Amino acid sequence: MASSAGTVCKHHGASSASTLRRLRVCVVVSVAALLLFTAVAATVLAFAAARPRPADAAVTALRLASLSVSPGGSLNATLDAVLAVRNPSPVAAFAHAAGRAEVYYRGALAADADVPPGRVAARGEEALSVRLTVRADRLAGRAAELFGDVAGAGDVALTVRTTMLGTVTVLGVLRHSVVVITACTGRA
Incomplete structure (x- = not known):
C-alpha cells in the first residue's frame, strides 16, 4: 500500500494541464474580443454622436x-x-x-x-x-x-x-x- 500511495496517475495530470491551457486560451480570446467590440462601439459612437455641429x-x-x-x-x-x-x-x-x-x-x-x-x-x-x-x-x-x-x-x-x-x-x-x-x- 505504501507504494501505491506515492504513484501519480500520469494520464490524469496531463489531461488537467491541457484542459487548464485550453481554458486560459478561451478566456484570453473572449476578453480580447470583448475589448475589441467595446473599442469599435466607442469609436462609432464618437464619430456619430460627437460629430461637431456648427455654432x-x-x-x-x-x-x-x-x-x-x-x-x-x-x-x-x-x-x-x-x-x-x-x-x-x-x-x-x-x-x-x-x-x-x-x-x-x-x-x-x-x-x-x-x-x-x-x-x-x-x-x-x-x-x-x-x-x-x-x-x-x-x-x-x-x-x-x-x-x-x-x-x-x-x-x-x-x-x-x-x-x-x-x-x-x-x-x-x-x-x-x-x-x-x-x-x-x-x-x-
Whole structure:
C-alpha cells in the first residue's frame, strides 16, 4: 500500500494541464474580443454622436445708444447690439477668437465693431454686448434716404453681419476649426 500511495496517475495530470491551457486560451480570446467590440462601439459612437455641429449667432437686440451732431455738421451715432452665440452640440465646446460685426444700410457699410473672444460650452449660449460706431462719412451719400426712413416710418432697415473664427473641441481631444458667419436683417 505504501507504494501505491506515492504513484501519480500520469494520464490524469496531463489531461488537467491541457484542459487548464485550453481554458486560459478561451478566456484570453473572449476578453480580447470583448475589448475589441467595446473599442469599435466607442469609436462609432464618437464619430456619430460627437460629430461637431456648427455654432450659430443671432442679433437679439439692436438699439440706438447715442446720436449727436457735431458743430461741423457731421452725424455721430453709436448702436448697442447683443449678439447671442449658441452651441447646439451636445459634447463639443466652441471657443472663438475676436470677430467682426458690421451693419449695412441699403448695402453700404454703416457701422462696425470688434466682437470680443469667448467660449461657449456644449449646448450652451453666450450673450455678447457689442458697441457699433456709425460711420457717418459712409452714410453721407444716403442722408436723404436715411432722413426719409427715420421721418417717415420711424425705423431704419439694417443688415447686421458677424464673422467669428473658432475651434470646436470634442470631448476635450478632437479639434476642428470653424467659421461662424451670420447675416440678419431687421429694423432699428
